[in-house]
Amino acid sequence: MKKTISTAVALACFAAMPLGAAAADTGRDGMYGVVGLGKTDVFAPSKGSSHKASSGRLGYTLGAGYRVNNYFALESDFNGQLGGKKKSKKNGGKDRLTGNAMSVSALGIVPVGDSFELYGRVGTAYMQNQFRPGADSTATKAKSSSFAPVYGAGANFYVTDNAFIRTE
Numbered sequence: 001m002k003k004t005i006s007t008a009v010a011l012a013c014f015a016a017m018p019l020g021a022a023a024a025d026t027g028r029d030g031m032y033g034v035v036g037l038g039k040t041d042v043f044a045p046s047k048g049s050s051h052k053a054s055s056g057r058l059g060y061t062l063g064a065g066y067r068v069n070n071y072f073a074l075e076s077d078f079n080g081q082l083g084g085k086k087k088s089k090k091n092g093g094k095d096r097l098t099g100n101a102m103s104v105s106a107l108g109i110v111p112v113g114d115s116f117e118l119y120g121r122v123g124t125a126y127m128q129n130q131f132r133p134g135a136d137s138t139a140t141k142a143k144s145s146s147f148a149p150v151y152g153a154g155a156n157f158y159v160t161d162n163a164f165i166r167t168e
Contacts, residue, residue, distance in 0.1 A: 027161060029067050036061035036166070040081045040099065058082045065107075073107040075121075095139070096132040101125045103150045115158040121168070123150040 040059025063077030080100040105123030112118060125148050133139040154168030 029069060032065050032067065034061060034063040034065060034075065034077065034166070036063075040079070067109075070111055071109050073109060073119075075103075075105045075107060075123075077103050077105070079103065079125075094134045096134075097130070099127065099129040101127040101148075105150050109156075117156040117158075119154055119156065121150065121152045121154070124148070125150045 038059050038061070040057055059079060059081050061077050061079050063075055065073050065075035067073040078100070079102075081098060103123055103125035105121045107119045107121050109117050109119045126145070127148055128145040129143070131139070131142040133141065152168050154166055156164040156166050158164045
């Protein structure tokens with residue numbers, strides 16, 4: 001099974017709270033929180049069948065990070081799906097396809113001016129996916145969990161000194 005999460009837009013909901021004298025240049029060093037929305041895709045093949053179900057649902061991200069300095073941060077996120085049920089065209093029943101992930105990432109940050117940054121992300125995630133067929137379905141249950149790499153690139157745009165909009 002494969003799960004891909006693409007966080008389209010994330011808004012930092014907590015201030016970048018300086019923790020001690022290390023908060024020098026930008027004042028953005030320290031703890032911060034992340035709340036995000038985006039499209040979440042979960043693909044679940046069923047056992048003994050080539051039938052694959054997919055769910056392109058609204059996904060969410062809740063997380064926290066620690067910005068060490070202007071160029072490096074650590075983040076941990078939980079990613080899940082809103083409304084994992086979908087009506088199957090084949091059987092008229094409701095199949096349930098769900099997935100979630102917990103990730104830990106390191107971010108390399110390149111400030112571009114006072115309110116814009118580019119970043120790269122690398123890390124790992126623990127993912128869980130589950131497919132439960134509807135009552136009239138001929139498909140079988142499928143369930144998996146595994147570790148997977150996390151990587152990406154994006155940008156932060158600071159709307160104030162303490163809040164940013166992110167695209168990845």
